[in-house]
Amino acid sequence: MINSVSHFILLGFPSSWEIQIIFFIVFSGTYMLTLMGNIAIVCAVRWDRHLHTPMYILLGNFSFLEICYVTTTVPNMLVNFLSETKMITFVACFVQFYFFFSFGCDEGFFLCIMAFDRYLAISRPLHYPTIMTTHVCTALVAFGWSGGFILFLIPVGLISQLSYCGPNIIDHFICDPVPLMALSCSKSQITKAIYSTFNTIFMVGTFIFILISYALVILSVLRIPSAAGKRKAFSTCASHLAVVILFFGSVMTMYVLPGSQRPVEFQKVLTLIYSVITPLCNPLIYSLRNKDMKAALRKVLVTSKTSQKL
Template identity: 45%
Template sequence: MGLENWTAVTEIILVGIPTTQELGVFLFLVFLSAYVVTVLGNLIIIMLIRLDYRLHSPMYFFLSHFSFSEILTTTCVVPRMLVNFLSERKSVSFHECFTQLYFYFLFGSTEFIFFAIMSYDRYVAICHPLRYPAILTRPLCARLVTLAWFGSFLLILPSTLLKARLPYCGPNIIDHFFCDSAPFLHLACTDVTYIELLDFIVSLVLLIGSLAMTIVSYFYVIFTILKIPSDEGRRKAFSTCASHFTVVSMGYGISIFVYVRPNQKRSLHLNKILFVLSSVVTPLLNPFIFSLRNETMKIVLSEALGRVQTFTKDLRLIPVMNSNPFKSRVTPVVHVTPIEKYHQQLT
């Protein structure tokens, strides 16, 4: 078939999970609840870090940016999923699909760079505690955060530009919840082998590169912790790394299995399950992991909840105002003339 007979794709159907109306409503409520908890949980972490002086350290500064990237990554995909659960025609425009693909991988790439940065932070804190403030200064922390956000942009830019120049003729159906790279590429009317290879190389550099830095950092961290003579000291040192290590394990385990493969078109149904784990379940669990497995965060959160509870009790003790809020509560001043005052004295 000649190129002149091809029709450009303007609308894309996202299959997701074929559901009945009742099942669609149920899944809508489940994923909506998960999305709301994810956003609120990460927002609470960001607010606590901004407001409490005990969390004004490089570790929590990086965590606040990581939580923000989690919110953005989840927001890229979950709202569209929610709409599709209640829609009969699960379609998006081509440009909306391409935009979703770009920002999902942009923010997702940022998270993995933050994994490496946060592991370096733990390495300095455990292995060089006395030099920690001198090494991780505010200017260096700002540069590392800029590297995470701008570096991910540069990393996925070449592949994005190549995808934007491809002719897309369909079919216009993507068997996924969102516009993932592999199924999206197979809407093109040309050979995409080299772009798939480029995506594989970018994923390899990002995931394996950041993972290697994380593993090396934690190797030195664990080696240093094991040399601490007291059990209490080792326990406290491990507790400062436990939350980050748990999140890193989940994030890398799923993403490497999904994206570091030359041909991702196979096992698309398995990719759906893993996508739900990486984009919905993991961001949902992360706020709980960071708040429940980090001692300082746990203390700050409990104190904040205590203040909220006290404030709520104080509101209940406020007396109910009059039904007319504009009615003056000030006793009116009665002006008495000299003659009236004289008559009052006589009586």
């Protein structure tokens, strides 16, 4: 491996200084709302004993994962809006790459686990308590957190071993693997093929698993005799499916569907959807469509206001 590149330049969204300030304000607000919304869900699950069930434990972990996920990229992006150099070191770039995409993989795993949990709760209600025990739930949570970090060692290791001898300008706001491989001065066809295969298998596999889980859930819901029971089951699943569609729709369009010649700006918008917009929408979707979560969030807000007064 030959490297004469010690840092990269993340172009982000090239524009005038005034527009950069506007971007900084907008994305700072988005980031703060994302943190506040997901932290509120984590606190609600932690403090409300009525939410100490597998479904809400998984949701609490998923919300904390969203906090970690968005924090790997947005703070650096905000700094670059105000920076003239927009520089990131070689090591920092690959650290961001590893953590961002590992958390992204973990998000896919958690969505699968949450779909499986809903399948058991709705399709196998009598067996649910004996299957989804505390030990099983803990094991699934541990797998959800660790799976991405283990899997992404392979693509990060392969791409980091490529030679980089210039240029060092990445026309993106994150250290994305596609422009990184394009900047390599060594032959990277095998690495590209491995990375593309890895993405396709993971994303299509997890997406199909979720679709099958919810197809079985829908069949079970249709067999529920009462209309109220059907509405409650569909309401619970609709929020999860909304997050799934938002996340997988943008990610698969970016990394799986053919079309490598898409405009760079369009690729940046897709990345914004799954890296910034989805973590923002997660607390909104889950809190607005779930009565138990709305009640728990109100308790958190009341407790917070009371503490401030004291």
